[in-house]
Amino acid sequence: MNLSAAHIWFIILALAxxxxxxxxxxxxxxxxxxxxxxxxxxxxxxPVAVIPGLVAPLVLWHDGVxxxxxxxxxxxxxxxxxxxxxxxxxLSAILAGGLVYFAGLxxxx
Amino acid sequence: MAMAPxxxxxxxxxxxxxxxxxxxxxxxxxxxxxxxxxEAGLSxxxxxxxxxxxxxxxxxxxxxxxxxxxxxxxxxxVTALAVNLRMAMYSASLAPFLGPxxxxxxxxxxxxxVDQAYALSIxxxxxxxxxxxxxxxxxxAGLVTPVAPIWYMGSLAGATLNAAIPxxxxxxxxxxxxxxxxxxxxxxxxAHLAAAxxxxxxxxxxxxxxxxxxxxxxxMLAMATGAxxxxxxxxxxx
Numbered sequence: 489m490n491l492s493a494a495h496i497w498f499i500i501l502a503l504a505x506x507x508x509x510x511x512x513x514x515x516x517x518x519x520x521x522x523x524x525x526x527x528x529x530x531x532x533x534x535p536v537a538v539i540p541g542l543v544a545p546l547v548l549w550h551d552g553v554x555x556x557x558x559x560x561x562x563x564x565x566x567x568x569x570x571x572x573x574x575x576x577x578x579l580s581a582i583l584a585g586g587l588v589y590f591a592g593l594x595x596x597x
Numbered sequence: 598m599a600m601a602p603x604x605x606x607x608x609x610x611x612x613x614x615x616x617x618x619x620x621x622x623x624x625x626x627x628x629x630x631x632x633x634x635x636e637a638g639l640s641x642x643x644x645x646x647x648x649x650x651x652x653x654x655x656x657x658x659x660x661x662x663x664x665x666x667x668x669x670x671x672x673x674x675v676t677a678l679a680v681n682l683r684m685a686m687y688s689a690s691l692a693p694f695l696g697p698x699x700x701x702x703x704x705x706x707x708x709x710x711v712d713q714a715y716a717l718s719i720x721x722x723x724x725x726x727x728x729x730x731x732x733x734x735x736x737x738a739g740l741v742t743p744v745a746p747i748w749y750m751g752s753l754a755g756a757t758l759n760a761a762i763p764x765x766x767x768x769x770x771x772x773x774x775x776x777x778x779x780x781x782x783x784x785x786x787x788a789h790l791a792a793a794x795x796x797x798x799x800x801x802x803x804x805x806x807x808x809x810x811x812x813x814x815x816x817m818l819a820m821a822t823g824a825x826x827x828x829x830x831x832x833x834x835x
Contacts, residue, residue: 489638489664496643496664499673503660504650506678512707514688515695526824528689533792533823534682534816535655539780540793541800541815542659542676546773548801561770568774572781573835578622581778589770 560592605735608728612739615721619713623744624751626654629775631755633658637665641756648752652711652745655779656680662772672810679816687715694722695737697730706734709741711748787833792823 491499547565550558567588572581602608627648634644639661647657660677668676687710695703718737722728728736784790796819803811 490667491638491664493640493643495670496639497646499660499664499670500643500646500650502674503647503653503656503677506674507651507653507656507681507684508708510678510681511684511688511710512704513685514692515703515707515710516688516700528686529824529827530820531682531686532827533788533820534679535783536780536789536793537796537819537823538659538676538680538812538816539655539776539796541796541812541819542662543773543776543780544797544800545804546662547777554804561773564770565773565777568777569781572778573784576782576785578626578778578782581781582625582774585774585778589774 560589560596563592564589602728602732602736605731608732608736609739609742612717612736613742614739615717616713616740616742616744619717620743620747623713623747626775626779627748627751628755629771630654630657630661631752631757632759633755633771633775634661634752635756635759637661639756641753644752644756645749648749652709652748653681653684654711654748655776658772658775672813676812676816679813684710684715687719690719691715691722694719694733695730698734702734706737709737709745711741711744713744714740785834786827787830787835788823788826790835791826792819795819795822 543565547561548554548557550556550561564585568581568585571584572578575581602611630648631644634647634657635641639647647660651657656677659680660673663673663676688707691706691710695706698706714737717740718733721736722733780793784793796815799815799818800812803814805811806814
């Protein structure tokens with residue numbers, strides 16, 4: 489990473505301030521003013537809208553190159569998603585992904 | 598979670614015990630962040646700056662990943678904050694229960710309102726509407742009392758023990774697995790699944806856009822998809 493220390497600290501402080509303001513928003517401004525339903529309906533999907541798109545190229549494009557696959561990593565990703573959706577558990581999902589990844593490395597050599 | 602605690606002291610103690618199982622998730626995840634951030638070139642102080650000041654694992658990992666990819670600062674900040682937008686919804690749903698608390702208490706709750714604390718607190722408040730506001734605040738304080746220090750210590754352990762961690766656990770492997778493990782249990786309805794699929798295909802199709810804009814556009818399309826599917830089908834489980 490080619491960022492200076494000052495630059496990295498700027499990002500940290502901006503994220504800290506922004507994250508606090510998001511978390512404080514309604515608790516701080518109160519009243520029982522509620523967000524319109526359509527806004528809440530969009531907010532509900534932010535994590536599942538951002539993270540899969542962020543991860544997809546990391547999983548499917550080995551070293552960022554389209555068309556180059558890493559079978560161990562893809563198998564680990566499938567295991568993580570399957571177990572995570574089935575067991576609804578972050579920990580089980582991480583363990584499944586880790587086990588399959590190392591098994592994959594061992595099989596491929 | 599049977600009986601609602603009636604005094605602030607017992608609510609605080611209940612909060613501490615209710616959050617203990619979550620430490621099994623928080624500790625390894627914090628270590629993964631510490632490892633990934635250190636591998637990316639952050640100093641131990643910077644890793645701890647992230648974990649102490651931001652306290653939002655998925656957003657922190659998103660920022661690191663985009664920094665590694667050389668995305669412009671604005672994109673790093675906007676995208677990582679987009680990952681945290683769900684917390685505005687947490688804030689809105691806690692407001693009716695905690696609104697009358699003093700401002701400094703609401704500010705402290707907001708600062709520590711991580712996913713686990715939100716999920717446990719809202720479940721308790723809804724199940725026990727007779728809890729008074731001070732008792733609710735005490736319960737929340739109990740929840741974060743073990744979680745926050747474990748998050749800090751896990752990050753520190755990951756950052757400092759980095760060299761002792763097997764080479765196979767490089768960011769290559771750890772980042773996607775950590776993200777997928779967070780997100781998979783959140784995919785509970787048809788609308789969640791539709792949003793996730795649009796996010797994946799749009800992000801891959803738009804990866805050629807400069808400045809990391811592809812992910813932002815993909816996320817907006819996916820949010821609109823999730824909201825529209827929910828409007829038509831309701832929150833139909835998978």
